[in-house]
Amino acid sequence: MxxxxxxxxxxxxxxxxxxxxxxxxxxxxxxxxxxxxxxxxxxxxxxxxxxxxxxxxxxxxxxxxxxxxxxxxxxxxxxxxxxxxxxxxxxxxxxxxxxxxxxxxxxxxxxxxxxxxxxxxxxxxxxxxxxxxxxxxxxxxxxxxxxxxxxxxxxxxNPMLQNPGMVIHPVTTYLGYVGFTVPFAYAIAALFTRQADDRWIKVTRKWTIMSWLFLSMGNLFGAQWAYVELGWGGYWAWDPVENASLIPWLMSTAFLHSVMVQERKNMLKIWNMLLIIFTFALTLFGTFLVRSGVVASVHAFGNSTLGLYFIVFTTVVTMGSLYLVLDRIGLLKQGNEFESLISKESSFLLNNLLFVASAFSILWGTIFPIVSEGFTGRKITVGAPFFNAINAPIGLAFVLLMGICPLIAWRKASIKGIVRNFRVPLVVLGLTGLTLIVVGIRKPYAVIAFSICAFVIVSTLQDIVKGIRVRHKMTGEGWLISSYRLLTKNRRRYGGYVIHLGVVMMIIGIAGSNIYNQEFTKTLKAGEQVRVDNYLVTYEGLQQKPKGENMVISADLNISKSDSLKFKLSPEKVFYPTTEQPSTEPAVKSTWKEDFYVTLVGWEDEAVTIKVNINPLIKWLWTGGYVLILGTLFALWPGKGSAVGAKYLGRS
Known part of the structure; x- marks a missing residue:
């Protein structure tokens, strides 16, 4: 064979x-x-x-x-x-x-x-x-x-790869990476044939959305694998290979939003060409990072001879594509211009700029060790504080834009329309912020993040309800029928809204788990109790048992909380016959409020050492990711425009 x-x-x-x-x-x-x-x-x-x-x-x-x-x-x-x-x-x-x-x-x-x-x-x-x-x-x-x-x-x-998440994560990531070859190839074809219209975008719309969906799934499943398998208590470490899959996701997300403006208003043609070219180039860059050995990563394949091949090929493809764009620049410039700074088109463009700024800040932080070594001979690594400091405000800004965009009209928004559409969401934003402060949540980033999330949820639901109400009035259909027909006959738009709600849930989880996470390391003897925040942890004893060809060492823990929540957890160390290094299998109790996450660090004589992470709102992150997937599938499902016409669909 x-x-x-x-x-x-x-x-x-x-x-x-x-x-x-x-x-x-x-x-x-x-x-x-x-x-x-x-x-x-x-x-x-x-x-x-x-x-x-x-x-x-x-x-x-x-x-x-x-x-x-x-x-x-x-x-x-x-x-x-x-x-x-x-x-x-x-x-x-x-x-x-x-x-x-x-x-x-x-x-x-x-x-x-x-x-x-x-x-x-x-x-x-x-x-x-x-x-x-x-x-x-x-x-x-x-x-x-x-x-x-x-x-x-x-x-x-490798024991770390013996996890269902690592069976699914690479395949979905590759499907996302490779899938972007199709819209890239059509974009190059449009340039070669001098077609400056949006036909290539329409032809590849489903290809692009499917590729984006698979890349989203790859990032989500990879984060879940890191959370349940690596035992460090987190899900995203700004690892170079993690960044390599996030960067094209950000660029492709900008592209998906930007093409709507070209389809609707015949604008941003050059911008869209550049976005898909760089999205494809960045998928090649991600492949280079995993296989070059130039960065240290738990996800990488180690040193190989492929790095130079990928650098040369990526450079040639990118430069050749940019030359085509430059050669056809006159055709691509043809189209409409922005009529107002306060319009849906402008909000889409600002959204794009934020996505691209985030992508290139992550790209710079990822390649900085390579650049520093080339110029100084020393590899200077860039850690999580750098990425968080830049991307936290950028992330909150484009989440805020998700709530603003549905409330603004195309071409030029009127003052009257802005006041009418923003009134309720702004009141909710303010009330949410005040309520959070009153209940004791005082950290600025937490108050801002949760208030913005409330604003986006209300603005999105307000636009959906408006569409249902207008359709009900124009057709005389019942409320449930109006809701069903509005959503199913406008899958692309309302599927996008579901995706936005999923993103908001993810932001709630990311903000809570990053701002209020706690970590404790405790050493216990059998029968001993220790208080960890609001939890009382009792160590019952150490167990050793075979599992197939492997040997599993687990610590039995009884945990209770002041609100009468009681549960058992058994974090493990798994020893494999094919490797000397055991794998760490954390045990997690997940609720909508927080995760109680415990790992077995080690043992000596009758005592064990455990590490406990209390990660608030993590369940919101995972659930939001699956809502995003469902929203994308809903948007992809075949469906045409409403029978009553576009102007009755609740367009702001």
């Missing part, structure tokens, strides 16, 4: 190069048969990459330890679920997964007869990128390399 996999990769590289050349020559000479042949080359590339991927899955599942990659990431006792996840556990397999997803997407894009004038250019761009990845896999990262002598047993999977 290894020989079949290697052969399939070589053929896939050859067919991708052929398809690229056939597209270029076919476009230059306007030869339809050659363009049709190029499309066949795209399908062949997808087929042979699929054969290679299935070959690797077979080798992993059967435990063929004559293959270096299989021996490095699996063992005989590894459950099949994690044998499958070993596909993307290492550098070589993850690159193959990337290429597999990319070639499948390229084949899907070439199906059908719509947009035939753009598809040859789109196919050429995607085959260029596919050829690059296949070349890397074959020459530097071949997962089918054989060992000189087969091993009797493999090294097994």
């Amino acid at each position: 290894a020989d079949i996999g290697t052969f399939a990769l070589v053929i896939a590289l050859l067919t991708s190069v052929y398809a690229l050349a056939a597209y270029i020559i076919g476009l230059q000479k306007n030869e339809e048969p050659l363009l049709a042949s190029a499309k066949g080359g795209v399908f062949a590339t997808a087929i042979f990459t699929t054969i290679a991927s299935i070959s690797l899955i077979y080798l992993l599942m059967t435990g063929d330890f004559s293959i270096q990659y299989v021996a490095s990431y699996t063992s005989s006792d590894l459950p099949p679920f994690y044998k499958l996840s070993a596909f993307w556990a290492g550098n070589n397999g993850s690159l193959l997964l990337w290429a597999w997803i990319l070639t499948i997407l390229a084949a899907i894009v070439t199906v059908g007869r719509r947009d035939e004038d753009l598809k040859p250019y789109v196919g050429a761009v995607m085959m260029l990128i596919s050829a690059f990845f296949l070349f890397l896999i074959i020459n530097t990262s071949n997962p089918f390399v054989k060992l000189p002598k087969p091993l009797l047993e493999g090294n097994g999977l």
Whole structure:
């Protein structure tokens, strides 16, 4: 199977190069048969990459330890679920997964007869990128390399990766990364064909939203994995690889908002081109960070020879794309101008600027150690205080804009309309702030964050209720029918509102857990009690028990709270036969108010040492993330405009 996999990769590289050349020559000479042949080359590339991927899955599942990659990431006792996840556990397999997803997407894009004038250019761009990845896999990262002598047993999977979250997180992240190739390819196609309208945006809208959704899921699942697996009590450490997936998410979020202005008002054409180009370039940058070895990260694959390849390719693609934008600048400048600073268009642009500012501040903080080492010879790291100090106010600003935007009209907002629409949300904002201060929440960031969240919730619900009321009045439908038809026939808009409400819930969780989190380290003997904030912790004893091939050491704890809440927790250390370092498995009791999070630090004689983190409002963060996912799926579901017309849909 290894020989079949290697052969399939070589053929896939050859067919991708052929398809690229056939597209270029076919476009230059306007030869339809050659363009049709190029499309066949795209399908062949997808087929042979699929054969290679299935070959690797077979080798992993059967435990063929004559293959270096299989021996490095699996063992005989590894459950099949994690044998499958070993596909993307290492550098070589993850690159193959990337290429597999990319070639499948390229084949899907070439199906059908719509947009035939753009598809040859789109196919050429995607085959260029596919050829690059296949070349890397074959020459530097071949997962089918054989060992000189087969091993009797493999090294097994890193214990930290033996978690359901790490099975889902990489796949969703890659689907997000690779998915942005499609809108990028269409943008380049629009530039090549000198089409400055919004057709390429409409064609790729669902591709863009799906890619954004998968990248959102990747970040969410990665944060959850860090929270329940690493045992440090947090979920986001501003790790370079974490940042590498957040930066394109911020840029793509700006793009999703900005294209609405181009579709509606024929504006921001240059800006949108730049946003999608940089979004794609930043997905390549994220891949570079994980595989270059230039930054230390618990998420990285370690040192490899791929860094230079990625830097050169990313630079060439970005510079070539920017040259096309510059060459077509005259076409892209055509369109409408802003009529007023106080308008929905202006709020969208300001929103975009905040997203981009946040993205580039994180990018600078992430690459600063590399830059400092290049200039001074010393690697100066940038920690969480830097990222928090810059991004906390930026984050609150664009959350505030989420509440402002629905209340402002397109083109030019009137004073009367502003007063009418802002009256209730502003009153709620003020009352929320006063109430928080009265109940004892005095920290400025907490008061500001929670007050802004209340403002956004009220402004969003106010706009939804307004739409329902207007539809009810115009159609005579019942309230429930009006609500159902308004929401289901305007999925894109109201799905966006659900996403905004999910983001607000996440901000509540982020603000609470960062501003009011507490950490305690306690040493206890069996039967001893200790008070941790409002909790009384009783240590019952240490347990040792086998779990499959592993050995688990757990501390049994009884916890009670002043409000009669009682529960048991057993934080663990898990020892694996394939590694000397045990993994830490925290135990968590989660409520809407706070998480009681405890890890087993160590033990000696009859005493154990535990670390307790009290993290307020964490459940709001996870729930908000799933609300965001549901809102995105709702917006993607097929649905057309309301039968009563756009002006009756509650537009402010």
